[in-house]
Amino acid sequence: MSFSEYPSKLLENAVNEFASLPGIGRKTAFRLVMNLLKRDSEEVKRFGESIIRLHREIHYCKLCHNISDSEICSICSDEKRDRSLVCVVENIQDVMAIENTRQYRGVYHVLGGVISPVDGIGPGDLKIDTLEEKVKNGGIGEIILALSTTMEGDTTNFYLFRRLNKHNVFLSTLARGVAIGDELEYTDEITLGRAINNRNPYHQ
Amino acid sequence: MSFSEYPSKLLENAVNEFASLPGIGRKTAFRLVMNLLKRDSEEVKRFGESIIRLHREIHYCKLCHNISDSEICSICSDEKRDRSLVCVVENIQDVMAIENTRQYRGVYHVLGGVISPVDGIGPGDLKIDTLEEKVKNGGIGEIILALSTTMEGDTTNFYLFRRLNKHNVFLSTLARGVAIGDELEYTDEITLGRAINNRNPYHQ
Numbered sequence: 001m002s003f004s005e006y007p008s009k010l011l012e013n014a015v016n017e018f019a020s021l022p023g024i025g026r027k028t029a030f031r032l033v034m035n036l037l038k039r040d041s042e043e044v045k046r047f048g049e050s051i052i053r054l055h056r057e058i059h060y061c062k063l064c065h066n067i068s069d070s071e072i073c074s075i076c077s078d079e080k081r082d083r084s085l086v087c088v089v090e091n092i093q094d095v096m097a098i099e100n101t102r103q104y105r106g107v108y109h110v111l112g113g114v115i116s117p118v119d120g121i122g123p124g125d126l127k128i129d130t131l132e133e134k135v136k137n138g139g140i141g142e143i144i145l146a147l148s149t150t151m152e153g154d155t156t157n158f159y160l161f162r163r164l165n166k167h168n169v170f171l172s173t174l175a176r177g178v179a180i181g182d183e184l185e186y187t188d189e190i191t192l193g194r195a196i197n198n199r200n201p202y203h204q
Numbered sequence: 205m206s207f208s209e210y211p212s213k214l215l216e217n218a219v220n221e222f223a224s225l226p227g228i229g230r231k232t233a234f235r236l237v238m239n240l241l242k243r244d245s246e247e248v249k250r251f252g253e254s255i256i257r258l259h260r261e262i263h264y265c266k267l268c269h270n271i272s273d274s275e276i277c278s279i280c281s282d283e284k285r286d287r288s289l290v291c292v293v294e295n296i297q298d299v300m301a302i303e304n305t306r307q308y309r310g311v312y313h314v315l316g317g318v319i320s321p322v323d324g325i326g327p328g329d330l331k332i333d334t335l336e337e338k339v340k341n342g343g344i345g346e347i348i349l350a351l352s353t354t355m356e357g358d359t360t361n362f363y364l365f366r367r368l369n370k371h372n373v374f375l376s377t378l379a380r381g382v383a384i385g386d387e388l389e390y391t392d393e394i395t396l397g398r399a400i401n402n403r404n405p406y407h408q
Contacts, residue, residue, distance in 0.1 A: 008271050008272055008273045010258045010262055010273055017250070017255075021240075032225045035225055036258070044255060047221045047224075047255055048252040050214075050217045051221075054240070055241065055245055055249070
């Protein structure tokens, strides 16, 4: 069933806006709007304003480019964090994923993407200059390149390696291998091959 | 991956609002909010305002209770529509579905739900009084009961039949039978049984 005609222009506008979101089709958008219509006026106002406020009031941390409610994000302003250790990630989702592990006590640097000629994203579109600046200013002992293991991620890793390696900083990447809980039978050949080559001493 | 901590309260608020929508989990909500964050300020403002405006400015048609931009909806105010023929439906989605067939030239009456004791919805919660009023006022020749073939729909059909049958109006329901394109093998017994009992003369 397609909705070729809406009984209201206001309804159609709202459905169009929701349908512009990724993964939301017109039918789902309509269902979401109908749900909002049934709610209290106050609740709907709060919904709409949460989006507008987010966009108007959000900050990007001056140091790491992570999303923040203030000029310096909560991670960069945390005294207990090791500022000599910088983890370079693609986006803020990756920051949140690493933070959720509760294993990392350094700080981050959010590139805002990866080099992808197909999408027209070159090194100039990413926060690489500010990263190099940080390294030049000193005080950084190690940089962890924590980008995706995609072609674009690897390209960006390589580019960053070339640009940062000339400065006095230790560069590392995340360990690659078989994911915990994965069966070898269903692990792809490249991952399994690398896991064999980069095997670790056994410890209990 | 669960997001136990958000780097920004504003972000968290927006994610919470989206996650309150039916069928939208926290991960999807986050993805949608990140998509909005990447957009122009103007675009995001338009998105938020489309929701607020919808709720504030929408009307429900005084005659049929359909959603509308004005006091009388575009269907009820259409001179070409047959006002002596009223199709009773559960909600505005059903109006749109029937409108999309382009087969119907009468008007509608939107009940706003069906009788469902489990959900605490009784006849008093639906727009049944205004329907009876319309019938009493005269000028209506036929009422089509076009409710779902669920238990609640059938209950409501029966209740409406009892209430409206005493007035001078012809009551009908939608034809039930095997859906076009369906294979008999996979049609449920009740539908198939009714389709046999209510068989029509063959015409080419």
